[in-house]
Amino acid sequence: MKVKYFAWVRERIGLAEETVEPPADVRTVNDLIGWLSGRGEAYAYAFEKPKVIRAAIDHAHVKPDAVISGAREIAFFPPMTGG
Amino acid sequence: MSVTATIRIQEGDFDAAQEITALSKGRTDIGAVVTFSGVCRGSENGAPIAALTLEHYPGMAEAEIARHADEALSRWPLQGLTVIHRFGRIAPGENIVLVVTASAHRQAAFEAAEFLMDYLKTSAPFWKREESENGAAWIEARDHDDAAAARWSKS
Numbered sequence: 001m002k003v004k005y006f007a008w009v010r011e012r013i014g015l016a017e018e019t020v021e022p023p024a025d026v027r028t029v030n031d032l033i034g035w036l037s038g039r040g041e042a043y044a045y046a047f048e049k050p051k052v053i054r055a056a057i058d059h060a061h062v063k064p065d066a067v068i069s070g071a072r073e074i075a076f077f078p079p080m081t082g083g
Numbered sequence: 084m085s086v087t088a089t090i091r092i093q094e095g096d097f098d099a100a101q102e103i104t105a106l107s108k109g110r111t112d113i114g115a116v117v118t119f120s121g122v123c124r125g126s127e128n129g130a131p132i133a134a135l136t137l138e139h140y141p142g143m144a145e146a147e148i149a150r151h152a153d154e155a156l157s158r159w160p161l162q163g164l165t166v167i168h169r170f171g172r173i174a175p176g177e178n179i180v181l182v183v184t185a186s187a188h189r190q191a192a193f194e195a196a197e198f199l200m201d202y203l204k205t206s207a208p209f210w211k212r213e214e215s216e217n218g219a220a221w222i223e224a225r226d227h228d229d230a231a232a233a234r235w236s237k238s
Contacts (some may be wrong), residue, residue, distance in 0.1 A: 007138055007219050059143035061206060067163035075140060075208075079224030082137065082168060082202060082209025083121055083180055 001068070003036070005046070006077035009053065010047035019050045022068075030064040032074065047076075054079060088152035088164040092144050094171040097181055106163040112161045117196040119182040124170050125175035127222075132175065133214040135222075138171040140208035151202045157175070158198070159191040166199060168209065186195040198235050205232040 009029040030050070037047045047053060055062050056075045058082045068074060089106075091097075099120050107113050123135050138187055148166050155164060163185035182199050186192040203209075211222040 002138070006140055006208065007212070056140070056143055056208070059140075075143065075206065076196045076226075077140070078210065078221065080205060080208055081206035081211045081222045081224050082139070082207045083228075 001031075001071050001072045004073060004075040006075065008033055009046050009076050013042050027067055027069070029057070029062055029066045029068060029074070030063065032068055033064070033076070052078060086156055086163060087103055087225070088149065088156065088166065089202050090145060090148050090152060090165075091167045092139060092141070092148075093167065093169060095219065095220075096169070096178055097167045099181055100180075101164050102167065102181060102183050105184055106165055108231040110162070112187065114183045114187045115192040116163075116183065116228050117184045117192040118188070119180075119200055120178055121180035121200075123173045123179055127213060127215075127235065128213055130217075134175070134214075135172060135173045135179070136211045136214070136219075137170045137179070137210045139168075143174060143208045146206050148203065151199055151206070155199055156203045159184075159186065159195040161186050161191060161195055164195070164199075166203070170206065170209065172187050201228070206227040212233065 002017060003020050005013050010016050022032060023034050026032050033047050033050050037044045056076050058073055059072045099118055107116055107148055109122060129130045152164055152166060161184055165183040167181040169179055182196050184192040198201050205228050212219055
Protein backbone atom coordinates (compact mmCIF):
# COMPACT_ATOMS: atom_id res chain seq x y z
CA MET A 1 0.00 0.00 0.00
CA LYS A 2 1.02 3.56 -0.57
CA VAL A 3 1.77 5.69 2.49
CA LYS A 4 1.92 9.49 2.32
CA TYR A 5 3.26 11.96 4.87
CA PHE A 6 2.51 15.67 5.21
CA ALA A 7 3.87 18.77 6.99
CA TRP A 8 6.23 18.00 9.88
CA VAL A 9 5.56 14.26 9.67
CA ARG A 10 6.92 14.39 6.10
CA GLU A 11 9.89 16.51 7.17
CA ARG A 12 10.82 14.27 10.08
CA ILE A 13 10.64 11.09 8.00
CA GLY A 14 12.33 12.75 5.04
CA LEU A 15 9.88 11.29 2.52
CA ALA A 16 6.61 12.48 1.00
CA GLU A 17 5.45 8.99 0.11
CA GLU A 18 6.52 5.38 -0.14
CA THR A 19 5.14 1.93 -0.76
CA VAL A 20 5.16 -0.43 2.20
CA GLU A 21 4.15 -4.03 2.78
CA PRO A 22 3.47 -4.48 6.48
CA PRO A 23 3.04 -8.01 7.89
CA ALA A 24 -0.46 -9.44 8.29
CA ASP A 25 -0.62 -8.76 12.04
CA VAL A 26 -0.52 -5.01 11.32
CA ARG A 27 -4.31 -4.59 11.17
CA THR A 28 -5.15 -1.05 12.22
CA VAL A 29 -3.88 2.48 11.66
CA ASN A 30 -2.43 2.36 15.17
CA ASP A 31 -0.65 -0.93 14.39
CA LEU A 32 0.79 0.66 11.25
CA ILE A 33 2.10 3.65 13.25
CA GLY A 34 3.78 1.21 15.62
CA TRP A 35 5.27 -0.82 12.77
CA LEU A 36 6.51 2.27 10.91
CA SER A 37 8.02 3.63 14.14
CA GLY A 38 10.26 0.56 14.23
CA ARG A 39 11.77 1.34 10.84
CA GLY A 40 14.35 3.79 12.15
CA GLU A 41 15.06 6.90 14.15
CA ALA A 42 13.39 9.29 11.70
CA TYR A 43 10.14 7.31 11.86
CA ALA A 44 10.32 7.00 15.64
CA TYR A 45 10.77 10.79 15.85
CA ALA A 46 7.85 11.49 13.49
CA PHE A 47 5.54 9.19 15.44
CA GLU A 48 6.89 9.92 18.95
CA LYS A 49 3.48 11.27 20.01
CA PRO A 50 1.03 8.95 18.24
CA LYS A 51 -1.99 10.71 19.78
CA VAL A 52 -1.13 13.89 17.87
CA ILE A 53 -0.95 12.11 14.50
CA ARG A 54 -4.03 12.19 12.25
CA ALA A 55 -4.64 9.59 9.56
CA ALA A 56 -6.66 9.23 6.38
CA ILE A 57 -7.47 6.13 4.34
CA ASP A 58 -8.19 6.75 0.66
CA HIS A 59 -8.78 10.49 1.23
CA ALA A 60 -11.13 10.13 4.23
CA HIS A 61 -10.28 10.85 7.87
CA VAL A 62 -10.10 7.73 10.05
CA LYS A 63 -9.60 6.92 13.73
CA PRO A 64 -6.54 5.03 15.06
CA ASP A 65 -8.54 1.80 15.34
CA ALA A 66 -9.57 1.83 11.66
CA VAL A 67 -8.71 -1.40 9.83
CA ILE A 68 -6.20 -0.90 7.01
CA SER A 69 -6.89 -4.00 4.91
CA GLY A 70 -7.97 -3.04 1.41
CA ALA A 71 -6.57 0.50 1.69
CA ARG A 72 -4.88 1.87 -1.41
CA GLU A 73 -3.45 4.97 0.23
CA ILE A 74 -2.88 5.81 3.88
CA ALA A 75 -1.76 9.28 4.92
CA PHE A 76 -0.30 10.53 8.20
CA PHE A 77 -0.20 14.18 9.16
CA PRO A 78 -0.39 16.63 12.07
CA PRO A 79 -3.67 18.35 13.05
CA MET A 80 -4.77 20.58 10.19
CA THR A 81 -4.24 24.33 10.19
CA GLY A 82 -5.88 25.52 6.97
CA GLY A 83 -8.66 28.00 6.47
CA MET B 84 -33.55 22.86 -8.12
CA SER B 85 -30.33 21.14 -7.22
CA VAL B 86 -27.37 23.34 -6.38
CA THR B 87 -23.82 22.31 -7.14
CA ALA B 88 -20.97 23.77 -5.13
CA THR B 89 -17.99 25.30 -6.92
CA ILE B 90 -14.80 24.11 -5.23
CA ARG B 91 -11.32 25.12 -6.27
CA ILE B 92 -7.93 24.38 -4.74
CA GLN B 93 -5.44 26.64 -6.45
CA GLU B 94 -2.03 28.27 -6.13
CA GLY B 95 -3.06 31.57 -7.71
CA ASP B 96 -5.06 34.40 -6.20
CA PHE B 97 -8.84 34.83 -6.50
CA ASP B 98 -11.11 37.85 -6.82
CA ALA B 99 -13.95 37.76 -4.29
CA ALA B 100 -16.06 40.28 -6.25
CA GLN B 101 -15.74 38.20 -9.41
CA GLU B 102 -16.81 35.05 -7.54
CA ILE B 103 -19.90 36.80 -6.13
CA THR B 104 -20.85 37.94 -9.63
CA ALA B 105 -20.36 34.44 -11.03
CA LEU B 106 -22.71 33.09 -8.37
CA SER B 107 -25.47 35.67 -8.52
CA LYS B 108 -25.45 37.22 -12.00
CA GLY B 109 -28.79 37.19 -13.79
CA ARG B 110 -30.63 35.60 -10.86
CA THR B 111 -33.61 36.94 -8.96
CA ASP B 112 -34.05 34.10 -6.46
CA ILE B 113 -31.09 35.16 -4.28
CA GLY B 114 -31.76 37.57 -1.43
CA ALA B 115 -28.52 37.24 0.53
CA VAL B 116 -24.87 36.66 -0.34
CA VAL B 117 -22.34 36.14 2.45
CA THR B 118 -18.62 36.25 1.67
CA PHE B 119 -15.82 35.21 3.99
CA SER B 120 -12.24 35.95 2.94
CA GLY B 121 -9.36 34.60 5.00
CA VAL B 122 -6.32 36.85 4.60
CA CYS B 123 -2.69 36.33 5.60
CA ARG B 124 -1.85 38.50 8.66
CA GLY B 125 1.48 40.31 8.86
CA SER B 126 2.09 39.28 12.45
CA GLU B 127 1.45 36.38 14.77
CA ASN B 128 1.36 36.94 18.56
CA GLY B 129 2.94 40.35 18.07
CA ALA B 130 5.88 39.08 15.99
CA PRO B 131 6.09 40.01 12.30
CA ILE B 132 5.87 37.21 9.75
CA ALA B 133 7.37 37.28 6.25
CA ALA B 134 4.97 34.80 4.63
CA LEU B 135 2.96 31.63 5.05
CA THR B 136 3.45 28.50 3.01
CA LEU B 137 0.42 26.27 2.77
CA GLU B 138 0.96 22.58 2.13
CA HIS B 139 -2.05 20.50 1.12
CA TYR B 140 -3.03 16.92 0.35
CA PRO B 141 -4.13 16.96 -3.32
CA GLY B 142 -7.19 14.81 -3.88
CA MET B 143 -8.19 14.66 -0.23
CA ALA B 144 -8.44 18.47 0.05
CA GLU B 145 -11.03 18.52 -2.75
CA ALA B 146 -12.84 15.46 -1.35
CA GLU B 147 -13.01 16.80 2.19
CA ILE B 148 -14.26 20.24 1.13
CA ALA B 149 -16.81 18.64 -1.20
CA ARG B 150 -18.09 16.50 1.67
CA HIS B 151 -18.69 19.53 3.85
CA ALA B 152 -20.11 21.56 0.97
CA ASP B 153 -22.64 18.77 0.37
CA GLU B 154 -23.51 18.78 4.06
CA ALA B 155 -24.02 22.57 3.99
CA LEU B 156 -26.28 22.21 0.94
CA SER B 157 -28.34 19.58 2.74
CA ARG B 158 -28.63 21.56 6.00
CA TRP B 159 -29.40 25.04 4.66
CA PRO B 160 -31.55 26.21 1.73
CA LEU B 161 -28.68 27.60 -0.36
CA GLN B 162 -28.93 28.89 -3.91
CA GLY B 163 -25.19 28.89 -4.51
CA LEU B 164 -21.94 27.97 -2.82
CA THR B 165 -18.29 28.63 -3.72
CA VAL B 166 -15.22 27.55 -1.77
CA ILE B 167 -11.69 28.44 -2.90
CA HIS B 168 -8.58 27.53 -0.91
CA ARG B 169 -5.09 28.52 -1.97
CA PHE B 170 -1.84 26.64 -1.41
CA GLY B 171 1.81 27.59 -1.80
CA ARG B 172 3.56 30.72 -0.55
CA ILE B 173 1.25 33.52 0.54
CA ALA B 174 2.49 36.96 1.64
CA PRO B 175 0.85 39.18 4.30
CA GLY B 176 -2.21 40.92 2.89
CA GLU B 177 -2.84 38.18 0.31
CA ASN B 178 -5.93 35.98 0.18
CA ILE B 179 -5.88 32.45 1.62
CA VAL B 180 -9.46 31.20 1.49
CA LEU B 181 -12.86 32.27 0.20
CA VAL B 182 -16.34 31.03 1.08
CA VAL B 183 -19.36 32.50 -0.71
CA THR B 184 -22.88 31.39 0.21
CA ALA B 185 -26.07 32.58 -1.45
CA SER B 186 -29.59 32.08 -0.18
CA ALA B 187 -33.04 33.65 -0.29
CA HIS B 188 -32.56 34.95 3.27
CA ARG B 189 -29.54 35.98 5.29
CA GLN B 190 -29.65 33.49 8.16
CA ALA B 191 -28.96 30.44 6.00
CA ALA B 192 -26.17 32.23 4.15
CA PHE B 193 -24.48 33.41 7.39
CA GLU B 194 -24.78 30.04 9.12
CA ALA B 195 -23.61 27.96 6.17
CA ALA B 196 -20.56 30.20 5.64
CA GLU B 197 -19.61 29.92 9.31
CA PHE B 198 -20.16 26.16 9.32
CA LEU B 199 -17.91 25.73 6.27
CA MET B 200 -15.13 27.90 7.69
CA ASP B 201 -15.20 26.08 11.04
CA TYR B 202 -14.82 22.75 9.23
CA LEU B 203 -12.19 24.02 6.78
CA LYS B 204 -10.05 24.96 9.78
CA THR B 205 -10.19 21.55 11.42
CA SER B 206 -10.75 18.95 8.68
CA ALA B 207 -9.49 20.22 5.35
CA PRO B 208 -5.97 18.81 4.86
CA PHE B 209 -3.94 22.01 4.76
CA TRP B 210 -0.97 22.93 6.94
CA LYS B 211 0.45 26.42 7.42
CA ARG B 212 4.14 27.02 7.81
CA GLU B 213 5.13 30.46 8.99
CA GLU B 214 8.30 32.26 7.93
CA SER B 215 9.65 34.90 10.29
CA GLU B 216 13.03 36.35 11.23
CA ASN B 217 13.46 33.36 13.57
CA GLY B 218 13.19 30.92 10.67
CA ALA B 219 10.29 28.76 9.57
CA ALA B 220 7.89 26.86 11.82
CA TRP B 221 4.67 24.87 11.41
CA ILE B 222 1.68 26.62 12.93
CA GLU B 223 0.03 24.56 15.69
CA ALA B 224 -3.65 23.70 15.62
CA ARG B 225 -5.80 25.59 18.11
CA ASP B 226 -8.20 23.97 20.53
CA HIS B 227 -10.77 26.73 20.05
CA ASP B 228 -10.97 25.84 16.33
CA ASP B 229 -11.92 22.26 17.29
CA ALA B 230 -14.54 23.62 19.69
CA ALA B 231 -15.93 25.91 16.96
CA ALA B 232 -16.33 22.96 14.58
CA ALA B 233 -17.81 20.69 17.27
CA ARG B 234 -20.76 23.00 17.94
CA TRP B 235 -22.16 22.14 14.47
CA SER B 236 -22.26 18.39 15.22
CA LYS B 237 -25.74 17.02 15.24
CA SER B 238 -26.47 15.33 18.55
